[in-house]
Amino acid sequence: MATKAARIGEEVWKSRVDKINAEVVTLTYGTIVAQLCRDLTVPNTINKTDYNAVNKELDRMGYNMGLRLIEDFLAKTGTGQCSNFRETAEMISKVGFKVFINITPNVSNWSKDSDSFHLVFEENPLADFVELPDDGRAQDELWYSNILCGVIRGAMEMVQMQIEARFVSDVLRGDDTTEMRVTLIRIIEDEMPPDDE
Amino acid sequence: MAVPVASPSAEEKTPSYVAIPPAKPFQSTLRYSSNRKTIYDRNLNRTKTTEISLASFAYLFNTLITYHHSKSSSVSEIEHRLNRAGYPIGIKMLDLLLYRQPPRSATRPTRIVELLQFIHGTLWRALFSRSADALEKSTTKNNEYMIIDNEPLVNTYISIPKEMSQLNCAAFVGGIIEGMCDAAGFSTDAVSVHSAGEGDEMWPGKTIFLVRFKESVVEREEAIKASGG
Known part of the structure; x- marks a missing residue:
């Protein structure tokens, strides 16, 4: 299962993906996070960043990306339904x-009932060249790459x-x-629209 | 108007200088991971040739544009905001690209044309894996230069709605150019971005980056030339 997925990933990456230098993405993402840190401030302060608000906004941005990205994913990879959450x-x-x-x-740390796991990032292109602000708060509050959480959430919802x-x-x-x-919360069943007869 | 004049008699009693405070060593209060994975441990050239999906860039760039669109009231404001988003990238790219020059031939661009060639060649290759398509000097104004890209990579998946036909999202790249010029000591009045592909069947997305240097920069250049430098 794992090797099959790896093979599909490699093959699609090699043959069906238009590419760009990774640093452009790193820098563009950096400029987005920096802008949010300037714009989202704690009420009644000029430049005290509300990092929780930044986390939320990054997650929301990612969610919107994920909703659209899944279609691209399915079209490029031609994969079907997974039989279980491990897959x-x-x-x-x-x-x-x-x-x-x-x-x-890497996928690891499965919970006993196989409904949650950890993704362990050896590499993270979003965070190359990055150091958080040395303000005594950012390292405790900001999740710099939080957009990825939103992307996965949005894509999975679809x-x-x-x-x-x-x-x-x-x-x-x-x-x-x-x-x-x-963590898997639930499988969304096909629901009938409320007023559908 | 009363002008304060130092009185010699008062100075005799107190020293006439102020001691410079001792330098404060820079001390980071950041926490670092123990396994040598910080940006300081990693090779700066590590990601030089790493690639990523163009689609991922398009999603991110779209997010950036949407964000600034929502905060702007006009097309020119969107372009201005995209320009400002790119500006700090240009400043940093200058350092990074100079660091990556081949060790024996590394020189800083010290003339206008050298700088523009650096942007047209080195910067473009680093960002978009190819040179820009043309570099031209204005025939009417001596402080204006044009870098031309027939098909800006950043605009690949972007279609502009009719009511915003003036918008060119490559203003982001214009900001990168502006940041690089400023950081190199060649201040600009502006780097504006113009779509020039209308009616061009071959290159409908053709874009001109118009670099307008400050007069002082042009004067300096002429002074250097006049002195035979």
Whole structure:
């Protein structure tokens, strides 16, 4: 299962993806986060960033990206439905991340009932060249790469899975690893519109 | 108007200088991971040739544009905001690209044309993996230069709605150019971005980056030339 996903990821990345220098993406993302840090400030202050608001906004931006990105993903990879959440995890890591940002985070730390796992990022192109502001708060409050959580949440919602994704550690905060926890909340059943007869 | 004049008699009693305070060593209060994965440990050239999906860039760039669009009341304001978003990138790219020059031939661009060639060649290749398509000098104004890109990569998946036909999102790249010129010591009045592809069947997305240097920069250049430098 894992090797199959890896093979699909490699193949699609090699043959079906238009590419751009990764640093352009790193710098463009940096400019977005920096702008949010300037714009979203604690009420009644001029330049005290509300990092929680920045996290939320990044997640929202990612969610909107994810809603549209899934179609691109399905079209490029031609993959079908996953039979279980473990397979989904492999697809996210080895196909999704590979095809879009050319990394394959490790899947680990499965919960007992297989409804949540960790993505461990050895590499993170969004965070190259990055150091958080030395203001005594950013390292405790900002999740710099939070847009990724939103992307996964948005993309999964479009394939009938409601999930929760959040970072639990980040080397930018001085942690030894960068890890995201992804938890399956529920499978969204095809619901009839309320007034449909 | 009363002008304060130092009185010699008062100065005799107190020293006439103020001691310079001792330098404060820079001390970071940031926490760093223990396994040598910080940006200081990694090779600066590590990501030089790394690639990423163009689609990912398009989603991010779209997010950037949408964000600034929502905060702007006019097309020119969107362009101004995109320009400002690119500006700091240009400042940083100058340092990074100079660092990456081949060690024996590395020189800083010290003339207008050298700088423009650096942008047209080195910067473009680093960002978009190819040179820009043309570099021209204005025939009427001696402080204006044009860098021309037939098909800006950043505009790949962008279609402009009719009511905003004046908008060119490559203003972001214009900001990068402006930042680089300023950081190199060649201040500009502005780097404006113009769509020039109308009626051009071959290159409908053709874009001109018009670099307008400050008069003082042009004067300096002429002074150097006059002195035979």
